[in-house]
Amino acid sequence: MIGSIRKSWQSAFEGHEVSTQAAEGTDDGVTRSCFLRMMAAGALAAGFSGSARAAVPAKASGVxxxxxxxxxxxxxxxxxxxxxxxxxxxxxxxxxxxxxxxxxxxxxxxxxxxxxxxxxxxxxxxxxxxxxxxxxxxxxxxxxxxxxxxxxxxxxxxxxxxxxxxxxxxxxxxxxxxxxxxxxxxxx
Structure with missing residues (x-):
């Protein structure tokens, strides 16, 4: 599980550089597009681990x-x-x-x-x-x-x-x- 998450995160950053401001400590270095790639990688990893839980029906709420x-x-x-x-x-x-x-x-x-x-x-x-x-x-x-x-x-x-x-x-x-x-x- 941890390995698949690490692999997803690494592939999210392939070919992307961290800003020079981040290297100087003046910026967190994460652009919106990098953040979205990180979220997508995390979502994919969560989707793989959560697939068994998704098979359990949700409680009926009337909505x-x-x-x-x-x-x-x-x-x-x-x-x-x-x-x-x-x-x-x-x-x-x-x-x-x-x-x-x-x-x-x-x-x-x-x-x-x-x-x-x-x-x-x-x-x-x-x-x-x-x-x-x-x-x-x-x-x-x-x-x-x-x-x-x-x-x-x-x-x-x-x-x-x-x-x-x-x-x-x-x-x-x-x-x-x-x-x-x-x-x-x-x-x-």
Whole structure:
């Protein structure tokens, strides 16, 4: 297992140089394209190790699974904008790794539920744009930019922008669900 992950990571960087700023210690040296290659390599490795677990049917939640990956962001956006906490949480696997827009890393569906419940209390309206995904069998690496509007406690309209990088897996019920969701990325 470790060997296959190392091999995937090494192949992700073949032919790519680390920036000179990284050598001088002024930059982490990872470009967006390198980061996406690292995520894809990790997703492939996770897909191979998680294939046995994916054969176990997901618990029935009463929420229909999103079986068309092109509709997953639409479903997430619609559920967020309508305040549908159960529908949002259903889009995540039980042991999801989630980084919220503030950069706080959380593990598991229960933590995601708590975080999203706090966000939904603000009655936000979100638009997910610049959506892209790369699919390999039952694993997908996706990116997006988002814009969220809400009113603060003083009634003043606030706007936040950011970006997301996610890894999704097609589950036994045919639905695509997030296994990694990082909503803390810069939108620039």
């Amino acid at each position: 229909p699974p999103v079986t068309d990956i092109d509709k997953l962001y639409d479903a997430w956006q619609e559920r967020m904008n309508s305040g549908d906490l159960e529908g949002l949480v259903d889009l995540y696997v039980e042991d999801v790794y989630y980084v919220n827009p503030d950069g706080v890393a959380l593990s598991g569906k229960a933590a995601v539920r708590t975080d999203l419940a706090g966000l939904l209390a603000l009655k936000p309206q979100i638009v997910l744009g610049n959506r892209r995904h790369m699919v390999y069998e039952n694993i997908a690496l996706t990116t997006n930019h988002w814009r969220m509007n809400f009113f603060n406690a003083d009634g003043v309209k606030q706007e936040l922008t950011g970006g997301g990088i996610e890894v999704m897996r097609k589950e036994a019920d045919g639905g695509w669900r997030y296994i990694i969701d990082d909503a803390s990325r810069s939108a620039s």
